[in-house]
Amino acid sequence: MSFLELKNITKRYGPLTAVGDVSLSVEKGEFVSLLGPSGCGKTTTLQMIAGFVEPSVGTIRLDGRDITRAKANSRGLGIVFQSYALFPHMTVFDNVSFGLEMQRVPKGERKPRVEEALSLVHLSPYAKRYPRELSGGQRQRVALARALVIRPPVLLLDEPLSNLDAKLREAMQFELREIQRKVGTTTVMVTHDQAEAFSISDRVVVMEAGRITQIDQPYRIYEHPETEFISRFVGKTNLLPGKVVTATGAGATVSLAGISVPVETAGLSVGETVTLCIRPEKLHLTAPAGGLLTGRVADRFFLGSQWLYHIDGPLGTLMVVTPNDGSTPAEQGAPVGLDWSPSVVRVHRGAMAEAPDVALEVTG
């Protein structure tokens, strides 16, 4: 049995289903992220684990104990809020000490434990300051220390890094993971930022319209997105509509606007409408006649470590990302060939959905 288990959790607000039939098992010590666009139900799910929202249906078990109806103040979970939610009228020390006081930890024992928590987040010199005297990153660490000092069985993080600027966010990501490894606390994080979810999670749970659509390790979600939505939401992707023309036990051939492309997906039937999904970095630029397709460089963007090309060809505009290896890039307007290996092509059954939702995060 898993350490934290959500079973068929549903939350309805009147006719609206915010979270529908969510089941999730988190192992002890694991770092799991709930990833999805805003309004997908990830925060509601977290609040149900925390005890601030009561599920309409389903059970939540923690270490074998049913906590579905337990009050938030009896669950003993550590929570870091998006706004940090520090007590503004208390010093850093008193903020961290508050939870120990509530648990009736003797006074003599509180001080060393608060100091230990503050040194874990590198804030020992700031114990006497007030939250308003700290920077965003420091407040974030106080919130983390306050949540961890009570030695919670589960740590819940609600968009913990979204209020930090880009550079600090990246540094805090790694630090968060390092601290989590050190204390070994089972952690559930809610985020809409896929880079954040991917870089620090053991597993990522993708949510869409109140439901879980995929639970997997980060690289598997990136390489094998189970739905077209995920392939769009997670990273950049080229989506190509086509029809299956031949199918064998080990693969198939798909016709894309008259061009036949081999794929390695089994179980397709001839005549079926499919959507092919190819990541931009899996495409290679070749000499004009050297690849599966030929096209022309419509635009190119220098991203520092990479080049992003827009290639116009018979299949419309495709995105291609190549590492910046120091060589001279293809010129704008130059004819190029495009090549890829059949093993990198993912096949989604069914027609392509309408143009991507504007609200989706596109993180390069």
Place this chain on the structure above:
Amino acid sequence: MTRNGPVALFFHALVVIFMLAPLVIVCLVAFTPENTLSLPTRGFSLRWFQAVFHHPDFVQSFWNSLWLAVLSATLAVALAVPASLAITRWEFPGRGFLNALFLSPLIIPHLVLGVAMLRLFAVVGAAGSFGWLVAAHMVIVTPYVMRLLIAAISGFDRSVEQAAFSLGASEATVFRRVTLPMILPGVTGGWLIAFINSFDELTMSIFITSPSTVTLPVRMYMYATESIDPMMAAVSALIIGITAVAVLLLDRVYGLDRILVGQH
């Protein structure tokens, strides 16, 4: 921020002078050694202040007013804290009605309230009771406290309370250790505004005070209808002084611009 031009500055100065001049003059006259309200005076004297402090009726009325203001402000805060928490945070039937009810005394003329209270006191047989006078003042000052508290609570980040809950605090502890300290500027500001309003109140109090509960403004009014001497100026100066101290305190703990302009 745009600077004011010379014409605007002149106009602002005129307005300020127009508003402050009577107060300044009353304060100056209070120090006159003469027997009439006269300015300029020939010297400087505290005789009229002495007269106030040796006038038993005024001393009694001063204490009446002080106790009345302290009690009605404190009770109004005690009532307004739970009321404004309920109104800002929960949806319940009658919420809009309750909100309007608490704020309605603001739009009822004190004269009307005075007549109504007089009638009410006669019916319940409470004429002359200090307790009922306090209750009547509470009606007048509670809306001010409510307004300030509702503003303080609306800008409150609920997740701070959730954080305290998640750390194991009970509901009572969260209120005592987190909610109340965080809305404390609103509570103190509300209390001071209530105090000032009650201490100054004349129109309604004229109707409902009895000889033993006459408040300072009422006592002044009664005295002034019979004779005008510099003692009036001395009492006025004292009231101006007390009010000024209260307003300064209010500015320190809450910020006057937040009350008057409604900024948070």
